Structures are given as C-alpha cells and as structure tokens.
Amino acid sequence: MQLHTYFRSSAAYRVRIALALKGLAWDPAYVHLLKDGGQQKAPSYRTVNPQGLVPTLVDGDAVIPQSLAILEYLEERHPTPALLPADPAGRAKARAMALAIVADIHPLNNLRVLTYLRGTLGQGEEAVKAWIVHWTAEGFAALEQMAEGPDFCIGRAPSFADLCLVPQMFNARRFGVDLTPYPKLVAIDGHCQALPAFQAAAPGRQGDAE
Template structure:
C-alpha cells in the first residue's frame, strides 16, 4: 500500500478534522507542513495540485484529495471501521447537517483568508474582527447546542463526523475567548472527546510541540 501523505497546517481546523479521522482509523501518515501564515499555500507546486490553495490535502491510494469532509467521507468508504458516517440515509443526513453547520456555516466565515480580508481591504481593526469571529461562533453554537444530546457524544456512544468538526471549532472558540457558558452540552462533549487518543494526538498543541 502506498504511503499516505497529509498536507497540513497545525492550526487549521479543517486539517485538524482529517488528523482526527486518520487517528480514529489507525492510519499512519507522513505530514507535509503548509504554513498558511508564510503563504506556502500559494506556492506554484502546491497550487498546481490543489488550485484552491487550501489545506488539508491528502495523498492516498494514488489519489490527491482536497476538502476535509470529502477526505473523511473517502476514508469512511475505503476504511470502514470505525465508521463516522452511518449507512442509514436519514441518520446520515442528520449527521451531515450537524457537521455542515460547523464546516460550512461557522468555519468559512472565520477562515484565515476572511480575517485577512476584513483587516486588509475592508480596513477593520482587531476589535471588529474579533467581534465578527465571536458572532458567527455564538450563532452557530446556539443551534448545535439545541441539537446536542443530554448524554453521550453528538454521535451517541461513538464519535461521528459532527464530533470531528466540533472539537476543532471549540478550540477556535477558546482561542478567541468566546464565552462557552451558554453551551454546557458542547463543553461536556468536547471535554469527553479530547480525552480520546485520536483527538488528543491530533490537537494543535500536540502537532506544534
């Protein structure tokens, strides 16, 4: 079997999701760091393979895959256990809805390139940018909190795709000092997930150290 290669940035929420998935599946991989702050994503060689110039990207089985949720779905279809997406269509749709609430509705609005655009061309100061960041997390978390169970993980007894999305977003929330008291279920679930080896090993502080 060919080597698995992850193009990664330690603080990227999207890459964090894929690192968790690889860990859950027990897959060894080599990391190629793409420093988003230094602009490595704009390098000609990387752009030639990934025209969007984002992370993560994953080389696996002779394929070069991009977009974190697409990568995780591929892993789930080719390395079935443990599954993070249910096979039942209705349950799968519910899991995808929770995951996309984070990955499509919260995260893109707070992506590094969006923050740079707010600070640069739009001339916003740090206070305004931080207020923007917190607003979208608070709005999204309110919805996920309402969807979260009183016990167990978002996925119930085992993590599902929405759990893989939640933990990186909770890390972002703590980094930007978003008040989390209104979200006791999310705080509880996040704490339980971060105790799991695959989640702990994928954390930014574990990657950076």
C-alpha cells in the first residue's frame, strides 16, 4: 500500500496510526503542502485526489481519498485488531466522536481555510488564531462530555475516535489552545501516546518531517 502523506497533516496522521495499529506495511508518497505553491494542488496529484487534499491511500486498483473513508476501508479489509467497538451503539459513539473532529473541527482550521481568511478576507494573525481556538474549544467541550474512558474515548481499546483525537490534540498544542478545560481528553491522549503505534505515526517521526 502507498499513502500520500504530509508529516503535519492531521488527516494523514489518523491513517498512519491505523496502519501502525493494524501492523500494515506502507510506502510513503510525500506531498508537501507548502512547497511549489502546494504540491497537493498540482494537476498530477489531482488525478489521484480530485479534491487536492491529503491523505490518499492506494491499495492495488483502489485509490481512496478522505481519511475516514480510508479508516473504514482498512477496518473492512484488515479487521484485526478492530478499531471500532463490536456493538452497533458503541460503533456509532466512536464514529460520532471521530466525526465531531473530522467534520466539525478540522475542516474549519485546515490550511486552505486559514489561507482564505488571511487572503480573501484580509484577517490578521490574531483573528486567525482566535478562529482556530474558537472552533477547537467548541468541539473539545463536546468531546469532553462524549468521552467515556476509562482508557480511551470508548472503553479499553483505541477506536476511530482516538485516531482522530490525538492528531487534533497535536494541532491544538501547536496553535496554543488551552487544554486545561479538557482533563479527560488530555488523559486519553496521554494513554494513546504511550503506545508504539501512536508514536510511530507522529509527525516528528516521518521521513518528510522538518
């Protein structure tokens, strides 16, 4: 399998954790989001991923964009270890927490949106930082209530929810978001970070890290 990835992309980071937890080998294809005006916008990459976003997983003939679609695909093709609870209600909880990040925090704070705020809307760095903090805090407040624990977001094994939470916590720290209102999330993040698979997937451990 080949993963089109960028070390600091939190969407790619989610997939790298899944691949590591499932013990699947993969080759990186690096897409630098800042160099050359953004390599993800190049016509050659758009043929792989029409949205011009990372990650994309290539597995034989299957070319799959969207991190959560990739997680579901890996779960169907390589079900062990499971990254969703066994019961439908538990699976729904894990997916809902993942989506609260994937749909309601991350897309508001990713590079293309911040570029639009700075460029087209002429916002300064203070307003851009306030925007990032606002949407992260709103999402984390809900996630703090939704997290069940005791070790991970849902129970005693990592699920899609944790795979999405850890990269978002990384982003939150990078942007200086105050995490003290979210003690459960901080504890879950710490529990995840102790596992080798989460460590291997971290931005600083990638071949394209700067």
